[in-house]
Amino acid sequence: MTIPNGLVPHGDDLNLDELKRAAESILLVSGGPVTVDQLVEALGVAPQTVHALLWELQQDYAGRGIQIQVVAGGFHLCTRPELASYVQRFLRLDHREPLSQAALETLAIVAYRQPITRAEIEAVRGVRSDHIIERLLERHLIRDVGRKQALGRPILYATTEGFLRYFGLKDLADLPVLEGTDPRGALGGMTPTPHASPAEGSEAV
Amino acid sequence: MPYIVKIPQFEGPLDELLTLAQQGSVDLREIPLARIAEAYLAGTEHHVDLEEATEVLWMLAAMIEMKSRLLVPKPDIPAEPLPLEEPSDLEARLEEKLQEYRAFKEVASALRALEDYQHRIFARPPGDDPNAVFLEGVTLDDLFRAFQQVLERAREEVGEITAEEVKVAERMEAILTQLAQHPQGVVFADLFAAAATKLQVIVTFLALLELIKNRRVRAQQPQTFAPIRVALAAP
Numbered sequence: 001m002t003i004p005n006g007l008v009p010h011g012d013d014l015n016l017d018e019l020k021r022a023a024e025s026i027l028l029v030s031g032g033p034v035t036v037d038q039l040v041e042a043l044g045v046a047p048q049t050v051h052a053l054l055w056e057l058q059q060d061y062a063g064r065g066i067q068i069q070v071v072a073g074g075f076h077l078c079t080r081p082e083l084a085s086y087v088q089r090f091l092r093l094d095h096r097e098p099l100s101q102a103a104l105e106t107l108a109i110v111a112y113r114q115p116i117t118r119a120e121i122e123a124v125r126g127v128r129s130d131h132i133i134e135r136l137l138e139r140h141l142i143r144d145v146g147r148k149q150a151l152g153r154p155i156l157y158a159t160t161e162g163f164l165r166y167f168g169l170k171d172l173a174d175l176p177v178l179e180g181t182d183p184r185g186a187l188g189g190m191t192p193t194p195h196a197s198p199a200e201g202s203e204a205v
Numbered sequence: 206m207p208y209i210v211k212i213p214q215f216e217g218p219l220d221e222l223l224t225l226a227q228q229g230s231v232d233l234r235e236i237p238l239a240r241i242a243e244a245y246l247a248g249t250e251h252h253v254d255l256e257e258a259t260e261v262l263w264m265l266a267a268m269i270e271m272k273s274r275l276l277v278p279k280p281d282i283p284a285e286p287l288p289l290e291e292p293s294d295l296e297a298r299l300e301e302k303l304q305e306y307r308a309f310k311e312v313a314s315a316l317r318a319l320e321d322y323q324h325r326i327f328a329r330p331p332g333d334d335p336n337a338v339f340l341e342g343v344t345l346d347d348l349f350r351a352f353q354q355v356l357e358r359a360r361e362e363v364g365e366i367t368a369e370e371v372k373v374a375e376r377m378e379a380i381l382t383q384l385a386q387h388p389q390g391v392v393f394a395d396l397f398a399a400a401a402t403k404l405q406v407i408v409t410f411l412a413l414l415e416l417i418k419n420r421r422v423r424a425q426q427p428q429t430f431a432p433i434r435v436a437l438a439a440p
């Protein structure tokens with residue numbers, strides 16, 4: 001998150017401090033991530049101003065119990081990881097169940113090679129993966145995005161917005177770099193997913 | 206722990222047999238691989254070590270492939286370097302696959318770290334707030350007026366509570382009497398034979414539940430969808 005404060009347009013002759021606090025209150029009342037567009041509409045300012053306000057807000061949160069996460073193309077007000085034990089105790093939550101290693105690997109293959117068929121996933125993993133794919137579909141981490149124009153017209157799978165949220169990713173370009181191959185090459189055949197677009201603006205933050 | 210082969214032709218670790226076969230020191234045509242596989246399978250009936258099983262399976266498969274190459278008659282024409290290339294070609298492809306898989310394993314561990322981080326942060330649950338008040342467009346005055354109306358209506362209609370025709374306690378007694386006459390118990394549906402009205406069925410069922418809860422009656426079902434038998438509990 002690096003943006004020079006000078007990016008705030010001069011046209012917005014408004015009380016920036018109040019707008020910052022307004023943005024904060026919107027993040028608080030919203031359950032999920034709030035997009036730049038939503039903030040532009042609610043605050044009545046330009047997208048650059050929204051970015052600048054949120055950047056400042058994020059600075060204000062240094063040393064506090066909450067933070068702003070840029071996830072799935074939106075801004076999300078959430079707690080800090082080091083305070084997890086307190087929050088868990090308050091919410092009476094058990095430790096969240098992590099994905100199995102096999103599920104995680106399968107998910108990684110889908111994420112980098114999407115859209116991908118089951119057979120293509122299995123070719124990489126070397127084992128049958130229908131059960132794991134079923135589980136990932138149930139958890140809404142991947143979804144069915146159509147059929148491949150090939151023999152048998154197999155179903156193509158891609159990751160969901162829930163996937164981005166689950167891993168705290170801004171968009172698919174935010175994925176860790178895949179060693180050995182050109183990471184962008186791995187994503188090459190991909191069609192841009194609709195949820196990836198609103199994140200473009202947040203790149204600047 | 207490598208698997209130890211014990212056949213008349215060879216005794217020792219399986220991986221050593223594979224190495225010797227690859228070096229050409231052992232003639233696989235003399236080695237009954239099926240016997241080794243059978244012996245190993247017999248051993249797995251009591252205990253399977255998955256790691257070992259994977260290794261054994263892989264090594265046996267490799268040897269079966271080598272043996273099949275030895276058994277297939279070679280063409281008379283001296284073979285060109287083709288047969289030499291084939292395995293290396295296969296190896297290259299395998300190596301490529303492995304590398305690809307390793308790359309995914311690596312990003313999987315990076316994703317694991319992200320997952321761990323996300324699991325330790327919390328946000329407000331999206332959507333439904335359990336404490337949300339659903340009173341849109343309703344003022345306190347509206348509420349007050351509505352309450353007054355209810356009070357007035359209550360004053361107008363002094364209701365009459367009809368006497369309870371069927372009592373749970375009575376039905377409990379009736380069930381106990383009925384069951385006392387049938388020490389072997391009765392089929393669930395028989396308890397309702399006398400119950401004509403809906404109310405009677407409901408009350409009888411409540412009475413039965415109460416008796417089961419109090420452990421005075423037990424219900425048994427030998428299998429799913431089989432008729433349930435109800436009998437007096439052993440004192």
